[in-house]
Amino acid sequence: MNKLAFWNEWNTTFKLTFQILSSLLLTFVVVFLAIQWGDLSPFYYWKLTGYLEHLSFPIFSNHSEFIESTITTDLPLIFQKVFGGSKTLSASYSYIYLVLLYGCLMGCLTLSTYLEKFWYYIGVGLWILLVALSGIGHVGFFDLYNQTAIIVVLLLFLPASYYFNSINENIGIGSRFLVFSGLILIVFGLIYFGSTYESPLLFLARFSYLPAALICLIFILIIGHEIIYAILSLTTPYSKSSSNNTTHFIVLSVAYLLNLAVLYLYSINYLNWDIYYINEFLLIAISAILGIWGIKSRQNRYAGILPYYPYTAFLYLGLGIITFVTLGFQAFHGNDAFITSMQNLILYSHIGFGLMFFLYIIFNFITQLKQNLPVHQFAYVEDNFPYISARIAGLIVVAALFFRAHYGSFYQGVAGYYNGLGDLNLALDNESIAQYYYKKSVSKSTNNHHGNFQLALLEKEPLQRLLYLKNSIKQEPTAYAYASLGREYENSSRFFDALFTYQDGLKVFPDHWAIQNNMALLYSKTNVLDSALYYLESSTPGSWKQAVVYANRNAVASLHGLELENQNNIDLGRFDLQSNTLANQLISNDTTSLSFVSQPQSLALNLFTFGYLKNLGLYCYQNQLPEFLQLIDPYLEAPENAAFRKELTLVKAFNLYRNGKVSKAIELIYQLKEMYEDESGKWNTLLGKWCLELDAPLQASKYLEAAREAYYPNVSADLAQAYHRLGDQSLALFLLSKESAANDSINPRLAAEWTKLFDKMQMNQSVWKRYSFKKERQLLAQAKKGGADQRLLFERLGLDNPFFEEGVLAATNYFQTAEEKEMAYRILHEAITVNEFSENLIKAYIDQCLNSGLIDFSEDALIKLIDILPREDYEAFEMAYEAKKTKAQTQLDQDW
Known part of the structure; x- marks a missing residue:
């Protein structure tokens, strides 16, 4: 055997x-x-809270070997802290549990009918106790509650049980089980269709x-x-x-x-x-x-x-x-x-x-x-x-x-009962009732994790939240509670409490990725870079968690100016990781082309997608890549992105400028000037520096003068350069000596920088970096070759960059020859609107106006030359203009 x-x-x-x-x-x-x-258990899960920290990133500077103003923008770095949350689990789990529980109970009830008489009555008594404890009397059906509902249920089961035990003992175990199973299904049906509860069977599962x-x-x-x-x-x-x-x-x-x-x-x-x-x-x-x-x-x-x-x-x-x-x-x-x-x-x-x-x-x-x-x-x-x-x-x-x-197990058991009722009411959106049950749970077992953690998630008062979270780690702590408590301390600016919490958490949960992640970011805030990188680099949780850790590692490294060599961990689906990787490449002056470009599916941006798009734009600007301009417009037009529009518009303007679309770039900056007048110093300085680079010093001086009146830092150095290139060296040197004297007692080091620029400018040794016009010349050469796209090429030459005068004039001549006078006029008009002090363009515009019979417009343009030409040259041009004007007026009269 x-x-x-x-x-x-x-x-x-x-x-x-x-x-x-x-x-x-x-x-x-x-x-x-x-x-x-x-x-x-899927009940608890990890939640992320993202926030941005910014590096001041010089976006247009280093045009002079000496002191100059700098245009900067914020380089967004995405940081993500981790904390615990809970979620409502599917009701199907409760239904499965209910079926298994009562299925086994029906089996036990079936077996109890085989007990000898005395023990049978003991079994019946236990069954009555189980029914009384089951909560059937609380759920109710057809307005039957408590003892009445219990009696009804017992009247269904006890006669059948007695019949099997004492009247007809020959009925098989399978038949008995099927009878009891049918009876419990009847009870479930009565509850389901007759109870006034919402989801009564879910309540029965919890009451059981x-x-x-x-x-x-x-x-x-x-x-x-x-x-x-x-x-x-x-x-x-x-x-x-x-x-x-x-x-x-x-x-x-x-x-x-x-x-x-x-x-x-x-x-x-x-x-x-x-x-x-x-x-x-x-x-x-x-x-x-x-x-x-x-x-x-x-x-x-x-x-x-x-x-x-x-x-x-x-x-x-x-x-x-x-x-x-x-x-x-x-x-x-x-x-x-x-x-x-x-x-x-x-x-x-x-x-x-x-x-x-x-x-x-x-x-x-x-x-x-x-x-x-x-x-x-x-x-x-x-x-x-x-x-x-x-x-x-x-x-x-x-x-x-x-x-x-001290009856601890009993009280913990009761606390568990209230936890279940709290979860159920929370799932049914009865938040206040759920809080009531969680508080009942905590009153029975002060340090039970479930009740305290749930109360912390529902609590609005920070001090009370802290109390619940502290209680949640005393008995059966979880990493979720430690991470959440540390974050709560950080939100309350209690650095050392947060640090000690994370350290205690790592003692209980060694090498836990979430606690390590939060502690690393805490160390980063206090500039303890070695510790921050240690915890981030030693954490290898895998899956999406690994991407969060990598993203934070790249953000910490970027924040502290550290270049990371291993950047082969890019997750194409995670904008946080891509954004911070781009930021790290920007600070390390990486000039490689983009291996891929992700595009956010939703037009409504969030911190992650905004950070990614801005860093993508800065990277494209730095490396003269076209990808940013190819995808940014729908996001700028979406009304939900008002909070991000200024930053992305500025980055778009820089990319347009770097790609030769100077007119559109300047137009965007003018829009920003109108919308954000409090930053007029920044916008005027940028326009002035662009004009200096584009070899338009007179126009640059107008912008830079306005920027100096707005007290933009070091803009006087740029303004002095503009004066010097206009030939007014005495004014330039006076301005520099004034700035040097103003800083002599306040900031001797800065005063020395001003003096250094003064000396070099006095010796005509200051050099300003200039715009190359390489793309424009290539475009002009291509347009002159002819071809099917010649008209389009000349249109781009005429409209994209009015500071490339040779291209504008060539485009005007092309359209004039092609009898498209309106286009020729449009090109010149838009050109002098942007490049306001170009002698050649204004003269060409005057001639175009006279040829088109727009005599009044030509007179308005003539006035602009007063500020540009020397007096003798202006008077000579004016005499020639009058002759052309008379001829044009005569021709106009004849045509009419």
Whole structure:
């Protein structure tokens, strides 16, 4: 006979049922351990809070070897801190739990109908208790609540139960189970269609917490001594040839019990040795599996109550499935209060019943152990110390440990009940009711993580949030709580409290990526760069978490001016990582072309996509790449992006300027001048520096004078350069000497810079970097070659850059020759609107006006030459103009 696979001797139906139930039990054991040990609960999740820090990035400077003004923009760096959040889990999990729980309960109720009369009535009493605790009376149906609803349910089940037990005992177990299953479906239907609750079956799943907890308690107490019995079975084999059975049994059992004692002392914070402690859930998992054989080994003790084959075996498996389904369901929902309650009871049970069973074996069978007999075969046929007394003594030990903890497990269990109701009401958007239940939970177990963490998420008052978060890390902390508490301290500007919180968190959760990430950013704020980079570079969580860490690493490195060599970690789907990588390349003056360009799908920008687009624009400007201009316009036009429009418009203007579209660039800056008048100094300085680079010093001087009146820093150096290039060296030197004197006592170093520029300008050695016009000349050469696109090329020459006078005049001549006088006029008119002080363009415009009969417009343009030409040259031109004007007027009169 196979002692292990004993079920193989059963009939096919019972054997198959036993195998299915055993497989289910084993499955739920594994699922629970995986959720608990693998931190697989989806209830908590990581949330990101992004914020920008900015580097002052010089975007138009270094045009002089000496002191000059600098146009800067903010280089956005995206930082992301991590903190915990919770989410509403799908109702399907609760429905599955409800089906499994009540399915097993119907199985247990079915088996109870096979009990002998006295024990049957005990079973009926337990069933009545379970129904009363199940919450059916709270859910109600058709206005039936409390005792009335409970009585209705009992009137459905008790007659059927009594009928099977006492009237018709011949009905098979399968039929009985189907009847009870049908009755529970009727109850569910009454609740679903008749309850006034929203989602009443969800409430029933949560209310069923109490009967499920009671069954967990019963099952835990039943299997408390199974490991000791397993040790006995291993050390007293069937063969009498073995020796030292007594020694082996005592040594292994004492070692096991001592480990339990150490675990208990650790759980009450009496000791904290740096050793591996037995895990309570491993104990119950092993005990539950061993109990399949253990319950059979004592079948003779309860054979008169309920036969082992197959009823007790099925009942044991049903209770086990309920226990592990409940443990798994609560662990899945992050209900640490319930889990801790059961964890303590598991430990108490194994200590109490394990110790008493060990003493029971010693007192009754020490002689047989010394004789090396297979004691496990007759372990439950006691002689001196009754087995029932050992069980009662074990229960007394469990009660003693329970009372010593001041009913802690009970209060934690109640707290877990309220946590479930809080979660359910939060899922139904009853936030105030959810808070009420969470506070009830905290009132029962002050430091339970679930209740405190949920209250912290719902609380609006910062100090109260801090209190809840501090309580959440005292009993069963999670990395979510440590990260959230540290962030909360940072938000309250409590740097050291945040630092100590993160450090404590890393002691509990070594190398945890989220805590390391937050601590690295905290170190970065205090310029402790080595520590910041250490924590970011040593964190390798994988998946999206790795991208967050990499993005923060690039941001920290960029913030502190450190170039990163390894930039092969770009995630094409993450704008934070791409943005910070671009920022790092900008500060390191990387000139490589872009290997790819991502385009945000939503036109409504957020911090991440804004940061990416701006850094992309700056990178394209720095390296003269076209990608930014090809994609930016829809985002600028979207009304949702008003907060980002100024920065992106400025970057677009720079890209237009660098790509030769000077007119459009200047037009955008004029728009910014109108919208943001408080920054007029910046806009005028930029226009002035552009004009200096474009070799238009007179126009530059007008902008720079306005910028100087707005007190833009160091703009006098640019203005002096403009005066010098206009030939007014005395005014330029006067301005420089004035600035040097003004800084002499305030900032001697700056005064020396002004003096240095004064000396070089006095010797005509100051040189200003000039615009190359390379693209424009290439365009002109291409246009002169002719071809199908010649007209388009000349149009671009005429309109894109009015400071390239040769191209503008060539375009005007082309359209004049092609009898497109309107286009010729438009080109010149727009050119002198932008390049206001160009002698050649104004003269050409005057001639065009006269040729087109626009005499009044030509007179307006003539006035502009007064400020440009020397007096003699102006008078000579005016005389020639009058002759042309008379001729044009005569021609105009004849045409009319």
